Amino acid sequence: MKILYFGGQKSGKSNLAEKKALSLSSKKPYYLATYDNSFNDKEMHKRIDKHKLQRKDEFLTIEEPKDLLKVLPKNLKAEETFLVDCMSMWLFNNIQEDEEYLITQLEEISKLDANIVFVLNDVNSGIIPFDSESRKFVDMTGIVGQKLAQICDEVYEVKLGLASRLK
Template sequence: MKIFYFGGQKSGKTSKASAKALELSKDKKPYYVATYDNSYEDEAMSERISRHIEDRKDDFLSIEEPKDLVKVVREGETYLIDCMTMFILNNMDDGLNHMKIQLNKIFELDCNVIFILNDIGNGVIPMERYSRDFVDMSGLLGQYLAQKCDEVYEVKYSLEKRLK
C-alpha cells in the first residue's frame, strides 16, 4: 500500500500519517524515514528534530536519509517518509527525473510507504528562480505521488479528507 498525505505546514499531516503507519504495520514497528539534512546548523530545526525523535521513539524505528530513499526502503516493511518536501530540496540539483526514478523503484516494492509533502503551491510565486523551481518541483512531485499512490489525503487543521 502506498499512501500520500499533503497539507500546509503544521496542518497535522505527520500525526495522521503516523497513525496510518501504525495501523498498517500491525505487530511490527514501522520505520520513520527523516529526510531533513541536518548539516545546515539550524538550531530551531535541531530542536524540532529532537522533539520529533522523542515523540516517536516508542512507536517507530528511525532512519535518517536525506537523499537516497531506495537505499533504506525494503519489502515487507512499513515506512513513513517525513517529508518529501525536504527530499525535494536535497535532490533539487539532480532534477525531478532523478527523484521519480527513485520513487518508481519504491513503488515496485511490496511494502507500505506513507509519503508526506508540504503543500506549498498555494501562495505567491517566488521572485527568486531557485525558489520558483523548488515550488514547481514540489507541485510536480505532488501530482506524481497523487497519481501513483493507492490513497491520497489532504490534511488541514488536523482534519483529513480522503481524495483517492
C-alpha cells in the same frame, strides 16, 4: 499500500501519517527521516526533537536525506511499513537533481511491496517566488506531489489536523 498525506506547515500531517503507519504495521514500522542535519539550523533541530518525542519509541528510525532507494531494500515483505517524513525535505536535499531523476526514484519506490506512507508539504497555493531556486522548489513540489498522488492508493489533504481523503 502507498499513502500520501499533504498539507501546509503545522497542519497535522505528520501526526496523522504516524497514526496511519502504526495502524498498517504488524510490527514496529520504520520512520525514514529525510532532514539533512548539516545545515546547523537550531529552529529546525527543535522541530525534529518535537517529532522524536511525538513518535516516542514506536518506530525504528532511519536517516537518509537523498537516496530513499538506498534504505528501502528491493526484497521487502508486504508486512513492512515505512513512514517517509518528509518528501519536501528530500526534494530540498535533491534540488540540484533534474526532474527525471526524482520521478524515476519515485517510480522505483512505487514498485516495492511494502506499506509506505509519505508526508509532503503543500507549498503551491501561494505567490510565485521571485528567485529561481525557490521557484524550482515550488514547481518540483507540485510535480513530485502529482507523481505521489498517481502512485499512491490513498491521498489525504490535511488542514487543521483534519484529513480529507481525495483518493
